[in-house]
Amino acid sequence: MTALADRPFIKMNGLGNEIVVLDLRDAPIAVPPAEARALARPEVLPFDQIMALYPPRVAGTEAFVRIINADGSEAGACGNGTRCIALYEAGRIGRNHVLFESIAGLLDCVVTPEGVTADIGRPRFGWAEIPLAEEFADTRAIELQIGPIDAPVLHSPSVVNVGNPHAIFWVENVEAHDLGRFGPLLENHPIFPERANISLAQVVSPGHIVLKVWERGAGLTKACGSAACAAAVSGARTGRTGRKVRVTLPGGDLFIDWRESDDHILMTGPAEFEFDGKLTPAMLGEPAASGAA
Incomplete structure (x- = not known):
């Protein structure tokens, strides 16, 4: 029997970032990587992240959140997923201010009719961080490039941790590069021992x-909400932008404010419900029972 069978799920999205919410607070269980990968199959329930909610460990928080990627690995942060669980929890408890804990720290969120604002915390810039x-x-x-030494295609990314590692390559036109080709190589480059999120950023x-x-x-x-935060912070840090930035992604716009008073990153954007249901063994990869011969 698959571990997550019969558990209810909520399908949501933040700017098209596909999120599955699993509220496991009543009966906590780890999300097996193999079941996450099976669930993410295109014909089943394709998602970018699972936001798994567990009983709170810190007083005053609604839940402890674990973030599972489509490949079964665990992430430290997901900005769009954070907005989704904020909207879910605010509706569940009837309060527009909700607080979560994750392995990256506390996630303070406010839900308004205009969208959800999440406090992502402070960025970290030290190479070891x-x-x-x-x-x-x-x-x-940093010194990192793709292509010939004398004419690199991509080079000199800004790097930052905003709950997970990010590398931002500054380009004149994001459409001029095949990120689907370069992305896997750069994500798994030896310079990133925990892998990295890879972004192409064009300053308008x-x-x-x-x-x-x-x-x-x-x-x-x-x-990717955390990538939007990483790009905004890195833009300000390199003098390319101010501390308040609109970040346009294929799914739409996020608004990032790298607050000067305490260096916290505030991200504002939409989140929406799509549908809900219950996980079945077949969705989670368990073969269907064969009929009698």
Whole structure:
């Protein structure tokens, strides 16, 4: 019997970032990586992340959240998923201010008619915090490139950890590069011992970035909230943008404010329900019983 069989699920999305919410607080159980991969099959319930809710460990929080990628690996942060569980929990308990705990820290969220704002916390810039496999004194631009040494296709990304590691390559046009081709190579580059989310960022103005993302453990995605935060912070840190930025992803816009008073990143954007249901053994990869011979 599959571990998650008969558990209810809620299918949601944030800007097209496909999210499955599993509320496991009443009967906590780990999400087996093999079952996550089986569930993510295109013909079953394709998703980018599972947001699994467990009993709170910190007083005042609604739940402890584990984030599972489509490949079964665990992520430290998912901005779009955070907005989804905030909307779910706010509706469940009838309160617009909700607080979660994750392995990356506390996630403070406010739900309004205009959208959901999530406090993602402070970014980390130290090479060992990201982490990188070797020391770089300045992580605003590290030595990493794709293509010939004298004419690289992509080079000198900004790197940052916003709950998970991100590398942002600054380009003149995000559509001029095949991120589906380069993404897997860069995600798994030896410089990133925990792999990394890879973004192409095009600065339109000091207040606007266009972004395409190869998400660690999920691949090309319509939207990645943590990547939007990473790009906005890195844009401000390198002098390309201000601290308040509109980030346009294939799925739509997110608004990022790298708050000067405490360096916390505030992300605002939509979240929506799609449908709900109950997981079955067949969805989770258990073969159907064969009929009698």
